[in-house]
Amino acid sequence: MSTKELKVAALRNGTVIDHIPADKLYKVVSILHLDTCEHQITIGNNLDSAKVGKKGIIKISDRAFKEDETNKIALIAPNAKINIIRDFAVVEKRPLCLPEEIREIVQCANPNCITNHQPVTTRFHVLNNDGEIMLKCHYCEREVRRDEAKIK
Amino acid sequence: MSNNSLVSISDYSKEEILAILDSAASFEANPNRKTLEGKVIATLFFEPSTRTRLSFETAVIRQGGSVIGFSDAATSSSSKGETLNDTIHMVSCYADAIVMRHPLEGAARYAAEVSPVPIVNAGDGANQHPSQTLLDLYSIMKTQGTLENQTICLVGDLKYGRTVHSLIMAMSHFHPTFKFIAPDELKMPDEYKVFCHKNNIPFTEVSELTDNFNDADILYMTRVQKERFQDLMEYEQVKNVYTLKNAMLENTKPNLRILHPLPRVTEIDPDVDVNEKAYYFRQAQNGLYVRQAIISKVLNLC
Numbered sequence: 001m002s003t004k005e006l007k008v009a010a011l012r013n014g015t016v017i018d019h020i021p022a023d024k025l026y027k028v029v030s031i032l033h034l035d036t037c038e039h040q041i042t043i044g045n046n047l048d049s050a051k052v053g054k055k056g057i058i059k060i061s062d063r064a065f066k067e068d069e070t071n072k073i074a075l076i077a078p079n080a081k082i083n084i085i086r087d088f089a090v091v092e093k094r095p096l097c098l099p100e101e102i103r104e105i106v107q108c109a110n111p112n113c114i115t116n117h118q119p120v121t122t123r124f125h126v127l128n129n130d131g132e133i134m135l136k137c138h139y140c141e142r143e144v145r146r147d148e149a150k151i152k
Numbered sequence: 153m154s155n156n157s158l159v160s161i162s163d164y165s166k167e168e169i170l171a172i173l174d175s176a177a178s179f180e181a182n183p184n185r186k187t188l189e190g191k192v193i194a195t196l197f198f199e200p201s202t203r204t205r206l207s208f209e210t211a212v213i214r215q216g217g218s219v220i221g222f223s224d225a226a227t228s229s230s231s232k233g234e235t236l237n238d239t240i241h242m243v244s245c246y247a248d249a250i251v252m253r254h255p256l257e258g259a260a261r262y263a264a265e266v267s268p269v270p271i272v273n274a275g276d277g278a279n280q281h282p283s284q285t286l287l288d289l290y291s292i293m294k295t296q297g298t299l300e301n302q303t304i305c306l307v308g309d310l311k312y313g314r315t316v317h318s319l320i321m322a323m324s325h326f327h328p329t330f331k332f333i334a335p336d337e338l339k340m341p342d343e344y345k346v347f348c349h350k351n352n353i354p355f356t357e358v359s360e361l362t363d364n365f366n367d368a369d370i371l372y373m374t375r376v377q378k379e380r381f382q383d384l385m386e387y388e389q390v391k392n393v394y395t396l397k398n399a400m401l402e403n404t405k406p407n408l409r410i411l412h413p414l415p416r417v418t419e420i421d422p423d424v425d426v427n428e429k430a431y432y433f434r435q436a437q438n439g440l441y442v443r444q445a446i447i448s449k450v451l452n453l454c
Contacts, residue, residue, distance in 0.1 A: 112277050114258040118236050129346065139258025140279055141160070143343060 014039070014061040016083040017070070022046050024076045025056030027151055031072050031105050032065070039063045052079070067094065072105060074098045076151055098126050098133065106135060107150045113140035124149075156450045157264035157271040161282040161318045166325040168449075169289065175445035175454050176290050176438070183441065187453050188217030194247035195221035196239070197274070198230060199255040203414070203436070204274050204283075208251045211443035220247060225255075237266050244269045249450055252276075270450035278314050283446055284413055285318040287439040288372070294438065295409040295431060296369055299326040305365040308374035308394055308419055310334040311341060315413045316374060320344055320353075330355040333364055335390045338380060361394055366403050371396070373412040373419050373432075391418055398423040411435050 020028050025045045028034075034041055040061040049055035070082045074096040084092040102124045108115045115122045115137070123138035133146040158164070164172070179185070193212045197205050200223055209219045220243075222228045230239060236254070240263050243250055252263055253274040260273035260280065275281040293299050304323065306316045310332050320330065330348065332340045336359060348355050358364050365371050376394055381387035395418055396410070412420060412432040424430050448454040 108258075110257060112255075112257050114236070114254075114256045114262050114276075117256055118262070120258075120262055137258065139261045140256075140277070141258070 010088060011042075011059045011061060011085045012088055013086055014059060014063055014084075015065045015070075016081075016085060017058045017060075017073070018055070018081045018083065019049065019052055020056040020058065020073075020077045020080045021052050022054035022056050025058070027076050028056070028058065028073050028080070031076070031151075032069065034058070034060070037063070068099065070094060071097060071099050072102070075102060075106070075146065075149065100126055101138075102126060102135065105152055107152045108137045108140060108142070109144050109148065109150055110137065110140050110142045113137060113142070115139055122152075156452065157260075157267070157273075158282050158446060158450060159260045159264050159271065159273045159276075160280045161285045161322045163282070169286070169322065169325065172286055172442065172445045172449060173290050173293055175448060176286075176441040177294075179441040179444040180438075183214050183444065185214075186216035187448060188212060188215035188451075191217040191248045191451065192246060193217050193219055193249050193251060193447065194243045195219055195223075195251045195274075196228070196243060197221065197223045197253045198225040198228070198259070199253060200224050201253050201275060204253060204281075207436075207439045208272075208274060208283075208443050208447075211440055211447055214440075215444060215447070217447075221251075236263060240267045240271075249447065251447075272446055272450055278312060280318060281314055282318065283439065283443055284315050285322050286446065287435065287442040288315065288319055288411060288413075289322055290438050290442050291409070291411055291431060291435045292370055296407060299323070301327050301329075302369045303329045303331070303367055304370040304372060305331040305333055305368040306340075306372050306374070307333045307361060307365075307396075308376050309338045309380060310374070311338040312377075312380060313374045316340075316372065317344055319372065320347065324348075324351045324353060328353060331364065331368065332357045333359070333361055335359055335376075335386075335394070337386065337390070338376065361396070362400060363403075365408075367405070368408055369405065371404075371408060371410045373410060373416070375413075375415070375417055375419055394419055395421055396424055397421045398427055401427055401429055404429065 022045055042059040045056040046054045064084050082094040083090045104121055106124050124135040127134045127136055134143045135149050136143045212219050244267050249270045251272045251274050254276050257277035257279040260276040264271040310316055378387050408429050409431040410429055
């Protein structure tokens with residue numbers, strides 16, 4: 001790795017989430033509950049990126065995220081790159097994929113849905129409607145397009 | 153969670169639907185069967201719906217069961233801020249099954265998840281009302297002798313009308329042909345047209361009522377509600393165009409039957425009531441037998 005790339009300190013062990021669109025960085029922080037995470041975390045944002053313009057990067061020391069955890073961010077940052085680091089080397093490059101069901105992080109767009117009125121954990125089924133990704137509320141059964149989904 | 157709950161018509165397979173209709177037919181032949189003796193059924197109506205509540209309660213009483221519950225959220229502890237979760241847990245200490253009507257969509261699915269006893273959804277907002285769908289199917293079966301290969305015209309508010317949406321889902325097992333007759337403001341939403349395409353169900357769409365149902369086996373009328381219109385002038389026009397009159401039935405098929413989930417307002421002229429093709433009051437009566445069958449099924453009695 002050349003030194004000019006190291007705008008954020010290198011990591012010995014842990015997880016690097018790179019190529020997060022800059023405007024989604026803090027959503028990713030919230031979805032992964034990094035605000036209450038006790039490991040060392042380095043966050044960089046608005047870094048220049050050839051791929052996404054301005055990007056964000058998050059490095060979490062000594063914690064390897066499980067796949068179902070990182071997949072939670074596939075909805076808002078589908079092109080983010082997950083690298084698991086051990087001894088300064090990338091031991092796993094993990095592509096993101098949308099889970100079949102999304103819990104908790106999406107708010108139902110239907111104001112008359114029970115989840116917007118009572119303490120109910122939201123659940124959405126991910127559907128592929130002729131190539132268009134739709135989220136269907138498990139409770140009120142309304143569907144929204146992926147880009148219309150409201151992140152809590 | 154009790155797996156026996158009935159929340160949405162899509163919870164039931166084709167075989168389960170047919171079994172419910174069989175069971176309803178036997179209740180029609182003999183409605184007073186004491187199979188619910190010693191059982192307590194709760195009817196929790198978080199919004200008033202007298203017609204549906206009376207139908208369910210009669211179904212329980214005719215089978216020898218007892219009913220507890222409330223008919224309006226104002227008289228329940230939800231008015232004191234109790235969560236639905238707590239109300240369901242509390243009532244399930246007393247009742248063997250819960251029939252629930254709620255103004256919020258998804259309330260029944262949520263209740264079914266937290267409840268130790270079966271939930272029967274008697275309507276959750278604009279979402280689902282499966283006992284209505286099953287009584288519609290029973291009425292089609294009874295009047296046509298089969299559910300297969302029916303030509304069904306759906307008329308009126310096809311945009312917000314949950315009964316027509318559920319009917320499309322349920323009939324998809326039985327090779328129907330649909331005709332959607334609605335004003336532009338209240339046309340069938342795309343997701344149901346996509347559903348028809350995916351399931352190879354032929355359908356046509358028109359905006360005129362007159363002379364457009366002469367090939368139909370079932371004419372399913374729905375109420376066009378004033379509050380759906382932003383422009384009240386348009387409502388007045390639509391209301392008059394979408395009124396079914398007896399004279400309009402002259403060239404229809406002899407086996408045609410007219411269904412309506414009721415209450416009707418102006419969409420069916422009272423002069424249709426004397427026509428033998430008018431079936432909506434019998435349809436409401438069929439609701440009793442179907443609800444007897446549903447309660448028996450969720451309690452594993454048939």
